[in-house]
Amino acid sequence: MPTAVLGYAAQSATSAVAPFEFARRDLRPDDVSIEILYCGVCHSDLHQARNEWHSSSYPLVPGHEIIGRVSAIGAEVGNFQPGDLVGVGCMVDSCQTCEACQAGLEQYCEAGCTFTYNGKDRLDQSPTFGGYSQQIVVSDKFVVRIPAGLDLQSAAPLLCAGITMYSPLRHWNVKEGDKVAIVGLGGLGHMGIKFATAMGAEVTLFTRSTSKIEEAKAMGADAVVLSTDAEQMRSVRNYFDLIVDTVPNKHDFNPYIATLKRDRNYVVVGQPEPIEPGINGWDLMMGRKSISGSAIGGIAETQAMLDFSAEHQISCDVEVIDIQAINEAYERMLKSDVKYRFVIDMASLKS
Incomplete structure (x- = not known):
């Protein structure tokens, strides 16, 4: 029954x-x-x-x-x-x-x-x-x-939230010394900081809010970059081994892709909508960079x-x-x- x-x-x-x-x-x-x-x-x-x-x-x-x-x-x-x-x-x-x-x-x-x-x-x-x-x-x-x-x-x-962040970090073999960036500090992003830090990575948070700086560092982030600050964004160009984007709504990926090293991956876990604005193909081709997705x-x-x-x-x-x-x-x-x-x-x- x-x-x-x-x-x-x-x-x-x-x-x-x-x-x-x-x-x-x-x-x-x-x-x-x-x-x-x-x-x-x-x-x-x-x-x-x-x-x-x-x-x-x-x-x-x-x-x-x-x-x-x-x-x-x-x-x-x-x-x-x-x-x-x-x-x-x-x-x-x-x-x-x-x-x-x-x-x-x-x-x-x-x-x-x-x-x-x-x-x-x-x-x-x-x-x-x-x-x-x-x-x-x-x-x-x-x-x-x-x-x-x-x-x-x-x-x-x-x-x-936990497995959504853990899975891409494991799949792309994050290890000690890797430079990992997390876009967005919410339910997903704060777990990404904690996991990547525990894996031994150097972890940076991308955020639009100065109020997130101390929070992110308290969770283990080594650095915080304000994505609205052009000079800060230029300072990390071609810097990261992996970027995991947790933002749940449409936003411009291009400024972040510019901060990837050659042959590295930009992983989308937060946005289930069409990507707008479009991706600059030149930046992808000239760095042999990849955009990937990951689900739970x-x-x-x-x-x-x-x-x-x-x-x-x-x-x-x-x-x-x-x-x-x-x-x-x-x-x-x-x-x-x-x-x-x-x-x-x-x-x-x-x-």
Whole structure:
């Protein structure tokens, strides 16, 4: 018998996120049932709730930065037990057979991965509902273990913001002495500074705001460059081994590309919109530079990121809220009035 659970859902693009009761499926043999303790609030939750990407299906229960405790397991599950502390990120399934899945890159599944919310279950086509809820049921292949030593509240955003920054730094082999720049100091950018610093890189923040200088340095940044200052930008021309751009809206990439060394990469992780203004092809050709994209990370890499975070005592800077404050939190996110992620204490659902 499916289990009735309480959550918060958007019923339309214009409605507030509000209480909503729905059913979680019975356990399949490979399923893990998780009591949700904390759920991070990602900017994509707001985009999806308001149908800003024109792909939302309602009712929509957001949330893909989930920390919880295993409450039950299916008959074939051997790697988790009731009581284990676990996490669920942006995906809950993939085809498991394509080249990307076989390589542990489920986020690039050629058949399309199944997202934690606003997706469809691959077996019964029922809608997936996310972590703004009491409980979730997920295949054990898409559950990660929370290492000892990680604070559960601040670990939640690691499952999206954390892995989004860790994956490109690992893919492009950031190592001690590399010069890495992060564009933007928000939920993604502040994690990029922490991870790149822990990897031994010399880390620079690009920002438009003088108010971010001391914050970035307190997180480990070696330098801060004001992107609005032409002289500062000229001083780092042809300087960086890797740039990771976290800015979530349209902006000019060209000034930053000019600061890359020859044969290096500019990685976009924040902007899901068309690139405007256009890229100066001459700057790319004359430096054999590349523009790349990166999306979250596979399940094995997400587990590696959590283990790395525990080893280096890395966590997200968070503000914990009750679920009843979620609509206010969305408005504050639009004003960048959070340092740097909201996390919902799901115990507040009981009230």
